[in-house]
Every structure is written in C-alpha cells, then in structure tokens.
Amino acid sequence: MPDSLINAWRSHADNWITWARAPGHDSYWRFHREQFLDLVPTSGRCTLDIGCGEGRVGRDLSARGHNVIGVDACADLARACTSHADGCPAAVGDAAHLPIRDSGADLAVGFLVFQDLDDLDGAIGESARVLCRGGRLHLAIVHPINSAGRFDPGRDWPPPFVIDGGYTRPFRYADEIERNGLKMVFHGQHRPLREYTRSLSGSGFVIETLEEITDPSDRDKWARIPMFLHIVARLDTNGV
Numbered sequence: 150m151p152d153s154l155i156n157a158w159r160s161h162a163d164n165w166i167t168w169a170r171a172p173g174h175d176s177y178w179r180f181h182r183e184q185f186l187d188l189v190p191t192s193g194r195c196t197l198d199i200g201c202g203e204g205r206v207g208r209d210l211s212a213r214g215h216n217v218i219g220v221d222a223c224a225d226l227a228r229a230c231t232s233h234a235d236g237c238p239a240a241v242g243d244a245a246h247l248p249i250r251d252s253g254a255d256l257a258v259g260f261l262v263f264q265d266l267d268d269l270d271g272a273i274g275e276s277a278r279v280l281c282r283g284g285r286l287h288l289a290i291v292h293p294i295n296s297a298g299r300f301d302p303g304r305d306w307p308p309p310f311v312i313d314g315g316y317t318r319p320f321r322y323a324d325e326i327e328r329n330g331l332k333m334v335f336h337g338q339h340r341p342l343r344e345y346t347r348s349l350s351g352s353g354f355v356i357e358t359l360e361e362i363t364d365p366s367d368r369d370k371w372a373r374i375p376m377f378l379h380i381v382a383r384l385d386t387n388g389v
C-alpha cells in the first residue's frame with residue numbers, strides 16, 4: 150500500500166479521469182450529483198473546490214454561475230481540471246495547506262474528498278482559514294457506516310451488512326472496483342463520524358445539515374444502508 154493517501158491517488162490519476170468522465174458510470178452521474186448540488190447555495194464571490202480531481206463538480210458549479218477555483222494535491226488531476234474545454238482554474242495544493250488567502254472564499258466544497266485525506270484536522274482548519282465568517286463548507290463523504298463494513302455475500306439474500314472490524318477505530322482501506330470494463334482503486338481512511346464533527350466544531354464550524362444518501366435503485370443493498378453522508382457546516386461568526 151502507498152505510504153500516504155495522496156500518493157495512492159497520484160498513482161491512480163489516469164484511471165480516475167477515465168472513471169469520472171465515463172457518462173452515467175458512477176454514483177455521481179447516477180444519483181448523487183443532484184442531491185449534492187441541490188444543497189449548495191447560489192453563487193457568491195468565490196467557490197473553492199477542494200480535491201477537485203479532474204473537475205466535474207467545478208464544471209457543474211460553474212454552469213450554475215459559481216466562480217470556481219479548484220485545488221488538488223495531484224498535479225495530473227489539477228491539470229486535467231484546467232485543460233478541460235469547460236474547465237475552471239485549478240491549483241496544485243494540499244487541502245491541509247491551501248494556496249488561498251485568508252477569508253478568500255465564501256463557499257468551499259469537498260466532494261468525496263475528506264475521507265481520502267491524510268490530515269483531516271489540517272484540512273478542516275484550512276477550510277476555516279480561507280472561508281469568510283458565515284461562509285459554508287459543503288462536504289460529501291463516504292458514510293462512516295459504509296467504510297466500516299461490507300455486505301456479506303456468503304449468506305442469504307438480501308445480504309446482511311456486517312461490521313466485523315469495528316466502527317470506532319480509524320483505519321486505512323483500499324477498495325478495488327471493476328465495473329463496465331473500468332478499474333479503480335479507492336484509497337481512503339475510515340473515521341467514525343465523531344472525528345468529523347469534533348474537527349469541524351474545533352475549527353469554529355456549526356453543522357447545519359446532515360443528509361444520509363442511499364441508492365434507491367439498489368433495493369437489497371444500498372437502499373438499506375447509507376452510502377454517502379452530506380455535511381453542511383457554517384463558519385460561526387463567533388467561531389474560534
């Protein structure tokens with residue numbers, strides 16, 4: 150396994166570009182995009198797309214009128230984001246050391262990124278630094294129930310969801326997925342929900358919304374267990 154999560158993502162950049170851009174291929178296109186974007190407020194001064202990848206979220210936000218700047222620690226992905234015909238500018242940078250000035254943004258989004266970060270507290274602290282007071286951080290993460298467990302294929306249908314390694318202890322994982330001829334390895338870090346909530350409140354955020362995202366079309370599996378979690382947090386005007 151690569152020494153860090155970001156090096157793991159760097160080694161899969163090409164596969165990710167193909168995967169993320171394949172029409173209708175993954176959850177973003179199938180059911181996740183609208184649910185995430187519907188929570189995002191109308192455009193403001195500057196929207197930061199943290200962990201922008203090849204840029205699909207930023208392109209969708211730009212089409213809705215947002216002035217988007219992407220940041221990704223993987224140079225190949227930041228380049229792919231910028232060079233796309235409808236792309237937005239993107240800088241190479243770590244979420245825990247954002248190349249953005251203090252209070253430079255009024256909205257920051259992190260779509261399926263924060264469960265992939267080596268330094269969660271650093272990234273949330275940096276999000277607080279670059280947002281103006283009252284600014285919002287919109288996160289979609291792999292639901293901690295999802296990363297803690299798995300459907301057990303060896304038993305009756307519908308398969309039971311089992312958490313045999315425990316929920317409360319953080320651990321790294323690498324999920325290898327092959328679908329429709331495309332391969333991707335998702336490297337991430339399981340963290341219990343309290344690691345996110347403590348980190349957010351420790352950096353002066355107030356959580357406004359938590360939404361658990363299921364896949365209603367997958368009746369026997371992901372309609373029963375939430376796949377993703379949306380968190381909307383506002384930087385408190387009385388924050389730290």
Ligand SMILES: C[S@@+](CC[C@H](N)C(=O)[O-])C[C@H]1O[C@@H](n2cnc3c(N)ncnc32)[C@H](O)[C@@H]1O
Binds near residue numbers: 260
């Ligand atoms: C699952 S992809 C999501 C990409 C994009 N948000 C999307 O939904 O298409 C995770 C992204 O997080 C980026 N990433 C991982 N660690 C990072 C870090 N420490 N700082 C910035 N980006 C990071 C990866 O390079 C990758 O682009």
